[in-house]
Amino acid sequence: MRRTLRLLGVGWLLQMKMASVSAFEGLLNVLWSLFFATVAFFMFSPDALLYASLGAAVMGIWGATSTSAGSAMQRERRHGTLELLVAAPVDFALVLLPTTIALATVGIYSMVATLVWGRLLFGIELTIEHPLLFALAIPATIVSIGALGFLMAVSFVRYRRAWALGNMFEYPVWLVCGFLVPLSLFPGWVRPISWVLAPTWGVTAIRESALGGESLPDIAMCLGLGSLYVLVGVLVLDRMLDAARARAVLALT
Amino acid sequence: MLGGMAVIEAEELRRTYKTTTGVIRRKALTVDAVRGVSFSVESGELFGLLGPNGAGKTTTIKMLITLLLPSSGSARVLGYDVVDDAREVRRRIGYVFGGERGLYERLSAYDNLRYFAELYGVPAREQRHRIDELLELVGLKGREKERVEGYSRGMRQRLHIARGLLHDPDVVFLDEPTIGVDPVGARDLRATIAGLVEGGKTVLLTTHYMFEADALCDRIAVIAKGEIVAQGTPRELKDRVAEGRVVEVEVFGGAEEHVAAVRGLGGVRGVSVEEREQAQVLVVQTEVGAEPTHAILSRLDGVSVGRVSSREPTLEDAYVQLVGEA
Numbered sequence: 001m002r003r004t005l006r007l008l009g010v011g012w013l014l015q016m017k018m019a020s021v022s023a024f025e026g027l028l029n030v031l032w033s034l035f036f037a038t039v040a041f042f043m044f045s046p047d048a049l050l051y052a053s054l055g056a057a058v059m060g061i062w063g064a065t066s067t068s069a070g071s072a073m074q075r076e077r078r079h080g081t082l083e084l085l086v087a088a089p090v091d092f093a094l095v096l097l098p099t100t101i102a103l104a105t106v107g108i109y110s111m112v113a114t115l116v117w118g119r120l121l122f123g124i125e126l127t128i129e130h131p132l133l134f135a136l137a138i139p140a141t142i143v144s145i146g147a148l149g150f151l152m153a154v155s156f157v158r159y160r161r162a163w164a165l166g167n168m169f170e171y172p173v174w175l176v177c178g179f180l181v182p183l184s185l186f187p188g189w190v191r192p193i194s195w196v197l198a199p200t201w202g203v204t205a206i207r208e209s210a211l212g213g214e215s216l217p218d219i220a221m222c223l224g225l226g227s228l229y230v231l232v233g234v235l236v237l238d239r240m241l242d243a244a245r246a247r248a249v250l251a252l253t
Numbered sequence: 254m255l256g257g258m259a260v261i262e263a264e265e266l267r268r269t270y271k272t273t274t275g276v277i278r279r280k281a282l283t284v285d286a287v288r289g290v291s292f293s294v295e296s297g298e299l300f301g302l303l304g305p306n307g308a309g310k311t312t313t314i315k316m317l318i319t320l321l322l323p324s325s326g327s328a329r330v331l332g333y334d335v336v337d338d339a340r341e342v343r344r345r346i347g348y349v350f351g352g353e354r355g356l357y358e359r360l361s362a363y364d365n366l367r368y369f370a371e372l373y374g375v376p377a378r379e380q381r382h383r384i385d386e387l388l389e390l391v392g393l394k395g396r397e398k399e400r401v402e403g404y405s406r407g408m409r410q411r412l413h414i415a416r417g418l419l420h421d422p423d424v425v426f427l428d429e430p431t432i433g434v435d436p437v438g439a440r441d442l443r444a445t446i447a448g449l450v451e452g453g454k455t456v457l458l459t460t461h462y463m464f465e466a467d468a469l470c471d472r473i474a475v476i477a478k479g480e481i482v483a484q485g486t487p488r489e490l491k492d493r494v495a496e497g498r499v500v501e502v503e504v505f506g507g508a509e510e511h512v513a514a515v516r517g518l519g520g521v522r523g524v525s526v527e528e529r530e531q532a533q534v535l536v537v538q539t540e541v542g543a544e545p546t547h548a549i550l551s552r553l554d555g556v557s558v559g560r561v562s563s564r565e566p567t568l569e570d571a572y573v574q575l576v577g578e579a
Contacts (some may be wrong), residue, residue: 003374021359081357084355084416087318087320245319251315251320
């Protein structure tokens with residue numbers, strides 16, 4: 001158990017190191033989310049700006065994960081490291097999971113930038129009613145978004161072009177998870193889709209804890225769905241790896 | 254150590270790849286990359302898989318290290334089946350391949366090694382010592398904090414070797430480890446490889462450098478078009494062509510056109526062409542007692558001919574003949 005935690009920790013740390021090397025890439029992530037945050041701030045009335053600000057902040061985490069999970073797998077293929085990771089005697093899930101969680105963590109840069117941007121340009125005060133729950137909701141959201149990225153990355157092991165889907169999912173998830181627009185505005189058939197997506201519960205938990213609502217059930221749902229994604233990912237990962245070994249796609253870019 | 258037993262056993266290993274051609278009218282193709290390869294490697298042996306590009310060396314090695322599933326046949330490493338006991342195999346082997354890839358460019362050499370030490374279950378309290386020891390072994394001590402993106406090809410290759418040895422594996426698979434490395438760097442790498450065997454490890458090396466195989470390997474299997482065409486010690490392979498001599502004729506242009514004509518001469522066993530700076534060299538393997546030099550020169554009528562020499566066959570001549578016959 002201790003060794004597993006250590007492996008997850010070292011994997012996360014080194015992925016963070018790699019993701020943080022380029023200042024330009026970091027800047028791009030931040031500017032990208034600031035652009036969308038600005039649009040969001042203009043969309044909402046002054047009394048809902050904190051609501052918009054928090055939604056835009058979570059957009060940054062999701063954006064960093066959805067697009068980067070695919071490109072991270074492509075990078076592993078291009079660098080020839082994917083084969084070495086698969087050839088290691090550990091569960092591949094323990095290699096993949098810290099990678100996607102690290103990508104979600106990098107989204108914190110965008111989150112902080114978005115909140116600072118809102119404060120400086122739009123005067124949005126970040127008043128948090130339940131700081132403890134807020135502090136719990138953020139890592140829960142990051143971990144569950146990382147877990148969703150993990151589920152996506154599992155398919156990228158076998159289907160090397162599937163990263164394109166990761167990019168495609170970025171905007172729909174913003175919408176159906178209610179980052180920008182309240183879910184009540186969507187038709188009823190969208191709701192079940194929203195409910196099975198952990199970011200829906202994550203952003204709700206963050207908003208509720210900041211604005212004074214009851215956020216614990218949302219945090220629990222967020223973490224529960226995140227765990228489910230990991231479970232499903234682990235269950236199908238071995239099959240994906242066997243298929244990749246049978247079809248000889250691990251070395252292909 | 255497992256003295257005397259077969260550490261690597263491949264039996265009728267086959268691997269086919271399915272691919273497609275065309276965009277609109279797609280046509281499925283099946284490529285037989287490895288076609289029934291069998292060999293075994295004893296404990297403490299340095300065994301070479303020698304063959305030209307595309308012969309099936311890397312495909313064979315990837316089946317043995319569990320990265321590819323064989324289409325048919327079986328293989329065992331240290332008694333573990335590469336399909337059924339993949340994790341047990343992975344725990345006990347090291348894998349090093351040549352070229353620029355296989356490292357995290359944005360991380361330092363130390364972080365690269367630290368990550369793989371975790372992946373291979375090197376206990377936390379031993380990691381620092383083990384990494385330092387390996388950095389010393391491959392001559393990267395003092396450069397370990399630098400990012401790999403600034404490393405030369407030779408340094409990367411040495412780092413690869415350190416990575417492959419982190420967990421002190423019993424068996425090491427080296428896939429063209431000196432490819433693209435400068436002569437001095439390659440010599441150092443070969444010394445490191447020789448040191449591994451002296452240290453008791455079993456090594457399977459793939460290469461297409463003859464002198465490397467000759468200098469390092471206890472036994473060699475020559476692989477061509479997915480099949481093993483000969484197996485034995487370097488001396489045994491040389492002896493296959495040792496019963497004749499090799500005539501080398503330096504020509505300036507037009508060598509390829511005359512190959513067929515020279516091959517048809519009596520007493521000639523094989524002909525190949527080598528490029529050497531400005532000239533081409535016709536390498537003609539002859540039968541015992543044959544003296545075809547005059548006949549060869551007469552067939553080269555109209556071609557500018559330079560130096561003509563005769564020598565004993567080398568492993569390279571054996572290799573060229575074996576691959577040419579495949």
